[in-house]
Amino acid sequence: MATNEADADAAYEQLIERNRRLSNLGYASMYLNWDQRVTMPEGGAPGRAQQLSALSATTHELLVDDEVGEWLDTLEGADLTEEQAANVREIRNEYERAAHVPAALNEEITQTASENQQIWQKAKAEDDFASFAPRLETMRDLQRQKAEHIDPEKSPYTVLYEGSHQYIPxxxxxxxxxxxxxxxxxxxxxxxxxxxxxxxxxxxxxxxxxxxxxxxxxxxxxxxxxxxxxxxxxxxxxxxxxxxxxxxxxxxxxxxxxxxxxxxxxxxxxxxxxxxxxxxxxxxxxxxxxxxxxxxxxxxxxxxxxxxxxxxxxxxxxxxxxxxxxxxxxxxxxxxxxxxxxxxxxxxxxxxxxxxxxxxxxxxxxxxxxxxxxxxxxxxxxxxxxxxxxxxxxxxxxxxxxxxxxxxxxxxxxxxxxxxxxxxxxxxxxxxxxxxxxxxxxxxxxxxxxxxxxxxxxxxxxxxxxxxxxxxxxxxxxxxxxxxxxxxxxxxxxxxxxx
The missing domain is CATH 1.10.1370.30 (Neurolysin; domain 3)
Incomplete structure (x- = not known):
């Protein structure tokens, strides 16, 4: 059955409003990361890791919320302009990848990445790869878990690659x-x-x-x-x-x-x-x-x-x-x-x-x-x-x-x-x-x-x-x-x- 035009309009507006909230959370994380790499004192790293992890968890929850899936379902086959269709396509892609990843795993990846930055800086300064190697292994294992959740039929590296370059095979x-x-x-x-x-x-x-x-x-x-x-x-x-x-x-x-x-x-x-x-x-x-x-x-x-x-x-x-x-x-x-x-x-x-x-x-x-x-x-x-x-x-x-x-x-x-x-x-x-x-x-x-x-x-x-x-x-x-x-x-x- 064709989607009701009024329902589609409402679903589209709600979807875009949700994406704006997600974007603002993403930019907040970006500027916290900028601060960590530019001006934050070294001792702030433990707190910053938790802050970024909390923002990541909130972003993930808002993205994979059942309402987002319902809005996307409503818009499936709807009569959209080219620009509207592009917005829906991109949000759908993000939703479908994220929905497969458990929130706890996503949060752990973010916190680990934040912690890794300070450990890497110290390891590089001291020419001490051995101190960073366990962190590499932890991040690899977490990323492999993420890839397994997204698409177990593909190699983990291919799945991770597609997260950054999904349209370039x-x-x-x-x-x-x-x-x-x-x-x-x-x-x-x-x-x-x-x-x-x-x-x-x-x-x-x-x-x-x-x-x-x-x-x-x-x-x-x-x-x-x-x-x-x-x-x-x-x-x-x-x-x-x-x-x-x-x-x-x-x-x-x-x-x-x-x-x-x-x-x-x-x-x-x-x-x-x-x-x-x-x-x-x-x-x-x-x-x-x-x-x-x-x-x-x-x-x-x-x-x-x-x-x-x-x-x-x-x-x-x-x-x-x-x-x-x-x-x-x-x-x-x-x-x-x-x-x-x-x-x-x-x-x-x-x-x-x-x-x-x-x-x-x-x-x-x-x-x-x-x-x-x-x-x-x-x-x-x-x-x-x-x-x-x-x-x-x-x-x-x-x-x-x-x-x-x-x-x-x-x-x-x-x-x-x-x-x-x-x-x-x-x-x-x-x-x-x-x-x-x-x-x-x-x-x-x-x-x-x-x-x-x-x-x-x-x-x-x-x-x-x-x-x-x-x-x-x-x-x-x-x-x-x-x-x-x-x-x-x-x-x-x-x-x-x-x-």
Whole structure:
């Protein structure tokens, strides 16, 4: 029997109101997490873990409430607009995954993840993987339980992966990884053996205060909206926010001012996505970003804008005002310094644009093997180091610069693919925007607004109206493919290194 129109209207309004409450709880958790990583004193960790756990439990209860299922049942087959149908689709997906997970398990995962952050920070600082290994095992076991509840017919890793990238089949990501694994190492080796020497102008140490001032200046240069954001520091740079408040963080490497600068521009890209979402749809899927698209925004601004020669033609005077000792630095030299590859680098967040993806691939491979029981926690350092040597020709000297370097395993194991997916999509977006706009000319004129507006028009304003593959095709006119990225890096680095 067809759904009564009045019943459908009432069910839809109630469903959206519930989702707004859930979204606000989610943002509250996000800002508590931001505080934990930026300003909270170390002794606050036990209380913060309980606070986040309580919010997670409340969110879970509200999401899987019987009323939500009844509203979704009422809306099954109802005559909805395209935007309404998208909202219902996304809420249904969240409900169906969450409804299978016991509240107590969900709460335990959240509390464990929060506790893990402080333990990981200490383990990394002290180069003590053994102290963190039991926490990895606990989180793996909890995540495997979660996956079993959601879909016992699939491998646990696939289920967890689908939680972050439900519209991009894991087989598609495997194909992308295989393409990059076959393309990147030979290009890196070609650069090692045949490429010319590039400028490396950084000497001595650069004070944190100078680097912070440079990062602030870069945000102003790009048009960061100060009334809806702020810059802070964190052990691992990140962005937290929504369309009203999108905060960015960075960190400072004493011997390389480019490291903090590119991290800041990267997080600015994330913030532009959040700030470009529809304000009138705040709290609904139409006003929410897609995590599988987020990294494309940060990678676009970091690599396709911030590492370009037109950018440095305009920004170099600002750089010199804040970073002492480089009055004679030329545009060509700083362009080379911003883009040179560091195959001997062991740290993902400090990796160059090309070798970065081998860091992603090895972590995903290890995470998958660990979740599926092919390796145990104690084996991770050795496996990590072996893969680093295989893919990049270098072995970490400590676990702090190896398997302890990233925070991400404190909370889960199957979301890392998004970093490489983001670069692949960014290359497609770069092709599309340059078909419509003279991006280099705009950058030379320090006019970034048309670039932000293009991204808002083609990506941000859609929220979750489209699935990820649909959004990529709507924005770029092409299906998801690794080929534009391969073409981009090969052309760029062959030119840069005179290959």
């Amino acid at each position: 894991i087989e598609t990501m495997t194909d992308i990884f295989e393409t990059l694994r076959s393309e990147i190492p030979p290009l890196v080796e070609e650069i090692r053996t045949e490429g010319r020497e590039l400028a490396d102008p950084w000497e001595g140490e650069y004070p944190d205060d100078d680097q912070e001032a440079l990062s602030e200046a870069a945000l102003d240069f790009l048009g960061y909206e100060r009334d809806r954001g702020r810059l802070d520091t964190a052990p691992h740079p990140f962005m937290a926010g929504n369309q009203f408040d999108a905060r960015v963080t960075t960190r400072f490497k004493p011997t390389d001012p480019m490291d903090a600068l590119t991290a800041t521009i990267h997080e600015f890209g994330h913030a532009t996505y959040q700030l470009g979402l529809r304000q009138d749809e705040y709290g609904t899927p139409l006003g929410a970003s897609r995590m599988s698209i987020h990294e494309s925004q940060s990678r676009f601004w970091e690599n396709h804008i911030g590492r370009t020669k037109p950018f440095w033609e305009q920004f170099l005077p600002t750089f010199k005002r804040h970073i002492d000792g480089h009055d004679d630095l030329t545009v060509d030299e700083v362009y080379e310094a911003a883009n040179r590859i560091y195959p001997d680098n062991r740290i993902r967040v400090e990796a160059d644009e090309l070798t970065y993806h081998m860091h992603i691939i090895l972590r995903c491979e290890i995470g998958r093997a660990f979740v599926e029981g092919d390796i145990e926690a104690a084996e991770i350092p050795q496996v990590w180091n072996d893969k680093m040597e295989e893919y990049l020709g270098v072995r970490p000297e400590t676990d702090s610069e190896g398997c302890l370097q990233d925070i991400h395993w404190t909370g889960g194991f199957a979301a890392f693919h998004g970093y490489t997916l983001g670069s692949v999509v960014a290359a497609q977006l770069n092709d599309a925007i340059r078909d419509d706009l003279d991006v280099d000319a705009l950058v030379r004129e320090e006019d970034f607004e048309p670039i932000r507006e293009w991204m808002t028009e083609h990506v941000h304003r859609h929220g979750q109206r489209y699935t990820t593959p649909e959004l990529i095709e709507v924005a770029t006119g092409q299906e998801l493919s690794a080929q534009p990225f391969v073409d981009y890096v090969r052309a760029k680095f062959e030119d840069l290194y005179d290959l």
